[in-house]
Amino acid sequence: MCKRLSKYRKKLGTKKKTTIKDIANVLGITPSAVSRALSNHSRISDKTKIAVRQVAENLNYQPNHLATALRTGKSNLVGVIIPRNNSSFFSSVVENIEKVLNKEGYNIIITQSYESYEKECNNIDSLLYTQVDGVIASMANETKDLSFYEKIKSKGVPLVLFDRGEDDLNVDYVGIDDYLSSFNVVEHLYAQNCRRIAHIAGFSHTRIYENRIKGYRDALKKFDLPIEESLIIESNLSMEDGREVMKQLLDLPEMPDAVFAAGDYAALGALQVLLENDIKVPEEIALVGFSNESFTYYGKPAITSINQHSEKIGKLAAEAFLNRIKNPTKKVSLNKINLKAELIVRASSNKIKK
Structure with a gap:
């Protein structure tokens, strides 16, 4: 086998890719036997x-997942779409999706929007296309058309x-109770x-941000606080958005005495502006x-900030997929999971220390 392997290595020097047939020729077995072994x-x-x-391994064989999927109808690949990977929330979700799926023989392809x-x-x-x-x-955040x-x-x-996620799609969903x-x-x-209290909001066409705005508004009503539209500003919730919105809020005739940002990056941008203007947080x-x-x-x-339980979300999302894939013909009821999130109080809002 060593001589045959050496011969094939030389032969493959001018060839782009090793195939299952090459492995079969080295071992003197059929390509179908190689495929089943792999x-x-x-x-x-x-x-x-x-x-x-x-x-x-010696011939640097790389499986063609697309060809496998076309042949068998199964690629053992799961696509994961996230807005960005520089967020510890999304990276934690992805990590836990991968842990669960790897145990079941699946690999993931991560894409960012x-x-x-x-x-x-x-x-x-x-x-x-990758099947x-x-x-x-x-x-x-930009997505309105669900086609x-x-x-x-x-x-x-x-x-x-x-x-x-959007209820209109009628699919499994895992998240928190944003409201x-x-x-x-x-x-x-x-x-x-x-x-x-001002609110640096996400875009209200997205369900989670719509629910966060509604929760904000209803809480103001409960405590008989006025709802001022000038204190509610929608954005992409980037750090730069947080900076720009905070500048707008400081330019109002009467500044807010609190700011609730629907994302931590926007909160960080807002904090930078407050500190640059020598505004005491949380005192002012x-x-x-x-x-x-x-x-x-x-x-x-x-x-x-709000702890969204990213580990649980990742595991439950992966399990929801497995439940679907393992029951292709059985009608499985939709799984809509809304976890109760946790408010973690830190120095930026702790004005009355107990």
Whole structure:
């Protein structure tokens, strides 16, 4: 076998890719036997499996997932779409999706929308072309048209949404109770003697941000605080957005005494502007973010935020996909999970220390 392997290495020097047929020729077995060995088929002996894997490694064989999917109808790949990977929330969700799926023999392909609808559509097309067995996604802020997500469903590919999802799609969803989380933030700020609470909001066409705005508004009503539209500003919730919105709020005839940002990056941008203007946080303006990003507890002051339980969301989203893929013909009821989030109080809003 060593001579045959050496011969094939020389032969493959001018060839672009090693194929299953090349491995079969080295071992003197059929290509179908190699294919079954690589997929860990029960009818192939352990001795043959070991030999096939050794030759495959020596010849730098790379499996063609697309060809496998076209041949078998299964790629063992799951597409994951996230807005961005520089968020500890999304990276934690992805990590836990991967942990669960790897145990079941699946690998993941991670794509980022960068909050762009056009990029998200391109990602979906690429994943469908790759013949993924399922898609787990969190929508871009720009997304209003759901036709590309409907396209996933029309292909019979299981779709699970997490964090950002739309009820109109009628698919499995895992997230938190955004309404209650937002309500609890305002309740906390009210308890800190804040009476003019601004909201740096996400775009209200996205369900989670619509729910956060509604929770904010309803909490103000409960405590008989006025709802001022000038204190509610929608944005992409980037750090730069947080800076720009905070500047707008400081230019108002009467400044707010608290700011609730629907995302931690926007909260960080707002904090930078407050500190640059020598405004004491929380004494003059209290600040709360959302998502419990790692930087929220390292800064000065540390930022109060909402813990979204990213680990649980990742695991439950992966399990929802597995439940679909393991029951292709059985009618499985929709799984809509809204976890109760946790408000973590830190220095940026803790005006009345107990």
